[in-house]
Amino acid sequence: MKPYSKYFEKIKVRRDPQAELKSHAPICQWDGCEEAGTHRAPVGRMREGEYFQFCFNHVREYNKGFNYFSGLADSEVARYQKEAMTGHRPTWKLGVNGHARSTPDYAQKRSGAAGYYNRVRDPFGMFGGERDPERPRTRKLKTLEAKALETLGLEASATGAAIKSRYKELVKRHHPDANGGDRGSEDRFRDVLQAYRVLKQAGLC
Numbered sequence: 001m002k003p004y005s006k007y008f009e010k011i012k013v014r015r016d017p018q019a020e021l022k023s024h025a026p027i028c029q030w031d032g033c034e035e036a037g038t039h040r041a042p043v044g045r046m047r048e049g050e051y052f053q054f055c056f057n058h059v060r061e062y063n064k065g066f067n068y069f070s071g072l073a074d075s076e077v078a079r080y081q082k083e084a085m086t087g088h089r090p091t092w093k094l095g096v097n098g099h100a101r102s103t104p105d106y107a108q109k110r111s112g113a114a115g116y117y118n119r120v121r122d123p124f125g126m127f128g129g130e131r132d133p134e135r136p137r138t139r140k141l142k143t144l145e146a147k148a149l150e151t152l153g154l155e156a157s158a159t160g161a162a163i164k165s166r167y168k169e170l171v172k173r174h175h176p177d178a179n180g181g182d183r184g185s186e187d188r189f190r191d192v193l194q195a196y197r198v199l200k201q202a203g204l205c
Helices: 006-010 017-024 056-065 074-084 114-119 143-152 160-174 183-201
Strands: 039-042 051-054
Touching (some): 051 056, 143 183
């Protein structure tokens, strides 16, 4: 006689998929909460890539009041929305980009494929004459890039060398080892790091 029923062996307990996750998760960052922080929530504008760790109930509460554009003027929000329609890439109205020249009526090359050269537009002079060195390469800054330059205290026309120099200066000034543990300086230090990361990813430095 067996000490347990044959049906005992058929009993299966479904594992909780969240149990293992909760055991390795950090504590919820909501003040006073001791639950496992299993859900990520974005920190906010100019802090892209950084997240809070909240429990399920508090991440819902946080998301209800989260506003990415908090603190921005209505004109800046409208500008961001307009740029988002083109993936934040620069655009021009027809006929506005006067630097782009149409192809001439005759071929510039006298060899074999003259007809080909006649059809090709070359506004930057890559295949024909040299590009005008006096004309700087300019593009419209995205909202985050402009904000990053403002954080570093630089103008929109700042060069890559100027950005790197300013970054090094601010890091030395606000580094935790140099400010005696000043909390305000620590926040400023994080803002400088994030601003430089945005500019570097945009290829501006």
